[in-house]
Amino acid sequence: MSPVSDTRAKHQMDIEFEAGLVRVYPTLMDMVRSVAGHCGKPHKAIAADMDLSPSELSRKLSENPDDSRRLNVRELEAFITSTGDRGLDVIYWLIERFLERPQARQDRAANELLKMAPMFMALMKEAMPELGAEVEQKMRAVK
Numbered sequence: 001m002s003p004v005s006d007t008r009a010k011h012q013m014d015i016e017f018e019a020g021l022v023r024v025y026p027t028l029m030d031m032v033r034s035v036a037g038h039c040g041k042p043h044k045a046i047a048a049d050m051d052l053s054p055s056e057l058s059r060k061l062s063e064n065p066d067d068s069r070r071l072n073v074r075e076l077e078a079f080i081t082s083t084g085d086r087g088l089d090v091i092y093w094l095i096e097r098f099l100e101r102p103q104a105r106q107d108r109a110a111n112e113l114l115k116m117a118p119m120f121m122a123l124m125k126e127a128m129p130e131l132g133a134e135v136e137q138k139m140r141a142v143k
Contacts, residue, residue: 019100019108021093031093032071032079033061039086049082050075 025031036046036057047057052075060071071079080087121136 015092015095019096021089022096025093028090028093028097029061029063029071031090032076035083035086035089036061036079039083041083046079046082050078 021031025034036043039046043057044054047054050057052060056069059067059069060075063070076090080090117139121139124131124135125133
């Protein structure tokens with residue numbers, strides 16, 4: 001451990017958010033672009049809060065491989081601050097991407113599947129009545 005981490009007080013934080021951001025937005029930049037477009041604040045206002053021109057912000061968000069302008073960490077902090085509550089989705093994306101334990105991710109996926117099971121069974125019964133009934137019997141036996 002580093003000397004800095006030895007001197008910090010340790011505490012537990014509870015963070016509640018709806019997981020699934022990483023599935024919808026595969027990259028951090030995808031998440032940032034979504035927040036920029038849906039936070040309810042004009043791009044020129046976000047850019048001003050970040051000490052950028054609107055065109056500079058657009059260039060940084062575009063990730064054009066031929067353009068050397070990239071969003072840096074200082075600008076990301078300013079972006080999150082500028083975009084208010086919706087900007088927190090960027091932080092939630094990072095938490096989900098880097099802090100969620102694999103077992104928790106699997107448990108969440110299993111719970112989502114269980115929530116979908118009744119709808120899936122109804123569709124299966126309608127589409128394939130003989131197979132649907134057989135699967136339903138096996139599911140009852142598992143419970």
